[in-house]
Amino acid sequence: MMNFNELPIDINLKSTLKNSNFITPTPIQNQSIPVALNGKDILGTAQTGTGKTLAFTIPLINKLILNKDTAGLIICPTRELASQVMNTVLKLKSEKINIGHALLIGGESMHRQLNQLNKRARIIVGTPGRINDHLKRRSLNLSKISYLVLDETDRMLDMGFTPQIEAILKFIPKKHQTLLFSATLPNNILRISQKYLNNPERISVGSLVTPIEKIKQEVLQTTQEKKYDELINQLFERKGSILVFVKTKHGADKIVKKLKFDDHSAEAIHGNLRQSKRERVIRGFRAGKNRILVATDVAARGLDIPLIQHVINFDLPQVPEDYIHRVGRTGRAGKDGSALTFLTNNDQRTWREIQKLIDPNFNLQKNFNNFKKNKRNKFRKKGKFFRNESKSHNNKPGKRNKFKNRKRPKNFSFKKFKKNRFKKKR
Numbered sequence: 001m002m003n004f005n006e007l008p009i010d011i012n013l014k015s016t017l018k019n020s021n022f023i024t025p026t027p028i029q030n031q032s033i034p035v036a037l038n039g040k041d042i043l044g045t046a047q048t049g050t051g052k053t054l055a056f057t058i059p060l061i062n063k064l065i066l067n068k069d070t071a072g073l074i075i076c077p078t079r080e081l082a083s084q085v086m087n088t089v090l091k092l093k094s095e096k097i098n099i100g101h102a103l104l105i106g107g108e109s110m111h112r113q114l115n116q117l118n119k120r121a122r123i124i125v126g127t128p129g130r131i132n133d134h135l136k137r138r139s140l141n142l143s144k145i146s147y148l149v150l151d152e153t154d155r156m157l158d159m160g161f162t163p164q165i166e167a168i169l170k171f172i173p174k175k176h177q178t179l180l181f182s183a184t185l186p187n188n189i190l191r192i193s194q195k196y197l198n199n200p201e202r203i204s205v206g207s208l209v210t211p212i213e214k215i216k217q218e219v220l221q222t223t224q225e226k227k228y229d230e231l232i233n234q235l236f237e238r239k240g241s242i243l244v245f246v247k248t249k250h251g252a253d254k255i256v257k258k259l260k261f262d263d264h265s266a267e268a269i270h271g272n273l274r275q276s277k278r279e280r281v282i283r284g285f286r287a288g289k290n291r292i293l294v295a296t297d298v299a300a301r302g303l304d305i306p307l308i309q310h311v312i313n314f315d316l317p318q319v320p321e322d323y324i325h326r327v328g329r330t331g332r333a334g335k336d337g338s339a340l341t342f343l344t345n346n347d348q349r350t351w352r353e354i355q356k357l358i359d360p361n362f363n364l365q366k367n368f369n370n371f372k373k374n375k376r377n378k379f380r381k382k383g384k385f386f387r388n389e390s391k392s393h394n395n396k397p398g399k400r401n402k403f404k405n406r407k408r409p410k411n412f413s414f415k416k417f418k419k420n421r422f423k424k425k426r
Contacts, residue, residue: 003023003024003025004017004018004022004023004024004025004058005017005018007033007034007037007058008037009037009058009062010062010065010066010097012065012094012096012097013058013061013062013065013092013097015094015096016091016092016093016094016097017058017092019094020091020092022054025051025054026050026051026054026055026205027046027050027205028044028046028050028051028052028055028203028205029051029054029055029058031203031205032044032052032055032056032179032203033055033058033059035201035203036055036056036058036059036177036179037059037062039177040177040199040200040201041177041178041179041180041197041198041199041200041201042178042179042180042181042200042201042203043180043193043197043200043201043202043203044179044180044181044182044203044204045181045182045183045184045185045203045204045205046181046183046203046204046205050205052151052181053084053085053088053151054088055181056074056149056151056179056181057074057085057088057089057092058092059147059179060072060074060123060147060149061089061092061093061097061099061123063146063147063177064099064122064123064147065097065099067146069144070122070144070145070146070147071121071122071123071124071142071144071145071146071147072122072123072124072145072146072147072148072149073124073125073126073131073142073145073147073148073149073168073172074123074124074125074126074148074149074151075126075127075128075131075148075149075150075151075156075165075168076125076126076127076151076152076156077127077128077151077152077155077156077159077161078127078155078298079105079106079107079108079127079275079278080278080282080298081151081152082103082104082105082125082126082127083103083105083279085125085151086101086103086125089101089123089125099122099123100116100119100120100121100122100123101116101121101122101123101124101125102116102117102121102123102124102125102126103116103125103126104124104125104126104127104130104131104134104140105126105127105130105275106127106129106130106275107274107275107276107278108275110133113130113134114139117134117139117140122144124140124145128156128161128164128165128168129161129164131164131168132164132167132168135167135168135171142168142171142172143171143173144173145172145173145176146173146175146176146177147176147177147179148169148172148176148177148178148179149178149179149180149181150165150178150179150180150181151181152181152182152183153180153181153182153189153192154182154183154184154185154186154189154321155183155325157186157188157189157192158319158321162188169196178196178197178198178200180192180193180196180197180200183321183324183325183328184321184324186321215327215328215330215331215336215337215338215339216336216337216338216339217327217338217339217340217341218338218339218340218341219340219341219343220234220340220341220342220343221343221344222342222343222344223344223345224344224346227314227342227344228255228258230342231244231255231312231314231342232262234312234340235264235292238309238310238338239309240291240307240309240310241285241288241291241292241293241305241307241308241309241310242291242292242293242308242309242310242311242312243292243293243295243305243308243310243311243312243329243330244292244293244294244295244311244312244314245295245296245297245311245312245313245314245315245317245326246294246295246296246314246315247296247315247316247317247318248296249270249271249272249296251314251315252268252269252270252294252295252296253268253270255268255294255314256268256294259292259294264291264292265289265290265291265292266290266291266292266293266294267281267284267285267290267292267293267294268281268293268294268295269281269282269293269294269295269296269298270295270296270298271296271298281293282305285305286305286307288307294314297317297318297319297322297325297326305329308329308330308337309330309337309338310330310337310338310339310340311326311327311329311330311337311338311339311340312339312340312341312342313326313339313340313341313342314342315342316341316343316347316350316351316354317350317354318350320350320353320354320356320357321357323341323354323357323358324357324358326339327339
């Protein structure tokens with residue numbers, strides 16, 4: 001397939017693709033779309049930022065155009081990803097492709113979602129939790145679903161959505177087409193594919209664990225106390241937009257507060273923000289209003305912001321796979337990008353796991369080992385100095401321990417020893 005115009009799809013869909021400036025498909029689109037158009041299940045893996053969304057939305061809309069009595073369901077791990085998938089769907093719609101849609105995510109008005117569902121929504125995009133809420137309220141009917149997409153499935157399982165996903169699948173007719181897309185392919189994904197996919201076509205583009213090659217990856221060894229100062233130095237040295245990843249929501253808010261105090265334009269995005277606030281922050285960052293976005297791993301996937309020049313891992317991720325997704329926020333759509341990771345003395349174990357994920361034959365960086373060794377020696381010497389000082393009165397090792405646990409006889413008193421000591425001095 002050289003371009004989208006050569007696809008065996010509805011002429012109106014070809015027109016909207018052209019109007020939306022979708023001309024040449026990416027590798028994952030090139031391999032997936034023809035298979036999906038033939039009605040086959042897909043188990044697809046590709047690096048983040050390679051265009052998976054269009055790979056499943058084009059066949060979906062074409063199927064709904066041809067059969068007006070069917071519907072499609074797309075399940076995403078986060079509100080941000082669900083919103084961006086819906087934005088892609090809306091780009092493919094037109095006056096001649098008038099298909100009802102509903103976005104079912106937390107943090108949005110339930111009343112608005114009910115109105116969308118009541119208008120015969122045939123394209124439903126949502127997160128597992130909110131989809132289940134509507135199923136419990138009986139406001140969502142999945143009996144017409146013939147096209148199911150599980151997007152970023154590995155992330156959904158990492159977030160503990162397995163029970164919700166299985167609950168949703170009970171409401172979907174047995175005869176349906178399933179497309180499962182994931183950035184990585186752990187064993188739990190393979191188990192789900194065997195359970196819910198029917199003889200799927202295996203499609204893989206690029207490495208499952210290697211970050212995009214055009215991304216320049218660097219490591220900066222520092223201490224916890226100096227991290228913020230190093231961050232400020234990096235902000236001055238680098239040009240363009242910067243996405244800073246931290247471990248906790250509190251940490252994100254704290255760093256943004258300090259950055260604003262130091263006259264940097266920054267905002268935070270994490271799970272505690274209302275959906276409207278999160279969308280406003282993303283819009284501001286995308287428009288260049290704020291140069292720095294400080295985020296927890298909720299933003300590691302699904303943020304389609306093409307202007308991110310740099311990613312800084314202020315804290316290492318708690319799950320090694322999230323390093324791949326963090327780094328994948330830059331260098332999107334074939335552009336160059338840069339990723340910097342701060343490493344402290346306490347990060348050795350996590351960094352080793354990340355390196356093993358990227359390269360199973362790796363050896364821990366010599367510089368990092370030397371850094372850790374030097375730090376250890378420093379504290380060992382300091383401890384030794386203080387121990388010698390405290391035991392200078394007693395050079396025989398273990399003498400204090402010898403008398404420490406000795407039991408004193410009843411009615412024992414130090415008074416007579418004190419008297420004798422003073423008499424000798426006189």
